[in-house]
Amino acid sequence: LKRLTVPAIRKRKGGEPLVMLTAYTVRTAQLLDPHCDMLLVGDSLGQVVYGLPSTVPVTLEMMAAHGAAVVRGSYHALVVIDMPFGSYEASPEKAFESAAFLLKATGAAAVKLEGGEAMAPTVRFLSERGVPVMGHVGLTPQAVNALGGYGARGRSEAEAAKIVADASAVAAAGAFAVVIEGVVEPIAVAITESVACPTIGIGASARCDGQVLVAEDMLGLFERVPRFVKRFDDLAGRVGDAAARYAAEVRARQFPGPDQVYAPKD
Ligand code: KIV
Ligand code: NA
Numbered sequence: 001l002k003r004l005t006v007p008a009i010r011k012r013k014g015g016e017p018l019v020m021l022t023a024y025t026v027r028t029a030q031l032l033d034p035h036c037d038m039l040l041v042g043d044s045l046g047q048v049v050y051g052l053p054s055t056v057p058v059t060l061e062m063m064a065a066h067g068a069a070v071v072r073g074s075y076h077a078l079v080v081i082d083m084p085f086g087s088y089e090a091s092p093e094k095a096f097e098s099a100a101f102l103l104k105a106t107g108a109a110a111v112k113l114e115g116g117e118a119m120a121p122t123v124r125f126l127s128e129r130g131v132p133v134m135g136h137v138g139l140t141p142q143a144v145n146a147l148g149g150y151g152a153r154g155r156s157e158a159e160a161a162k163i164v165a166d167a168s169a170v171a172a173a174g175a176f177a178v179v180i181e182g183v184v185e186p187i188a189v190a191i192t193e194s195v196a197c198p199t200i201g202i203g204a205s206a207r208c209d210g211q212v213l214v215a216e217d218m219l220g221l222f223e224r225v226p227r228f229v230k231r232f233d234d235l236a237g238r239v240g241d242a243a244a245r246y247a248a249e250v251r252a253r254q255f256p257g258p259d260q261v262y263a264p265k266d
Contacts, residue, residue, distance in 0.1 A: 003075060055142050110176065112136055134200075135179065138181045163187055179199075180200070
């Protein structure tokens with residue numbers, strides 16, 4: 001089985017929806033890989049893995065360590081790795097250095113960066129130098145300090161027009177796909193119908209060319225989740241139940257039982 005490539009993902013525009021989930025660890029990657037076209041090493045790991053208040057403090061080193069684990073744990077999906085805040089905004093050259101570091105350190109095939117018109121020259125600079133770029137517009141969590149929160153975007157006409165312009169700019173600059181996060185549905189549909197590359201929705205629309213969610217969110221492992229998350233399981237409840245049964249058996253000296261202890265050799 002060969003790993004999906006960037007051109008193969010691009011060709012899926014308007015076709016069978018692209019399936020993408022986040023993965024931060026080798027075991028999660030192994031479990032999700034057979035079901036996904038793309039795995040995203042998201043900087044959401046700042047909150048999900050490290051308990052940070054936002055994605056702003058996430059570093060290149062954190063992304064590299066988790067990205068390498070996800071590549072080792074997968075062989076089918078295309079692995080995309082987030083450029084963390086501060087690693088790409090200052091200039092296309094700085095972005096290229098950061099992207100090259102991530103691709104070399106992890107074996108991932110593509111990077112994702114947040115932003116629209118202002119980032120278009122950077123998207124072009126990277127794309128023309130062998131670094132496939134996935135864009136990310138609408139609700140861009142690294143801009144939380146500027147946006148003031150994680151509410152849906154595009155409710156006013158001006159904001160809607162800006163998001164459409166952002167998506168068009170990164171797509172025209174060569175992005176091989178673009179994530180549309182947390183926008184009112186008609187905007188997601190309009191962008192999907194107007195850009196040449198696949199759109200990946202999260203809190204957007206089923207009419208996008210694909211969907212992405214944070215795996216921990218859809219598994220019911222993470223406490224506070226946005227309204228756009230559907231919980232496909234309640235792993236938090238199941239982990240809690242298992243820990244409670246373990247604790248009860250330890251306290252009752254029922255664990256370890258005969259099957260879990262070693263008998264001396266006779
Ligand atoms: O970091 C992340 O998990 C993301 C997706 C939710 C799009 O950027
Ligand atoms: Na992200």
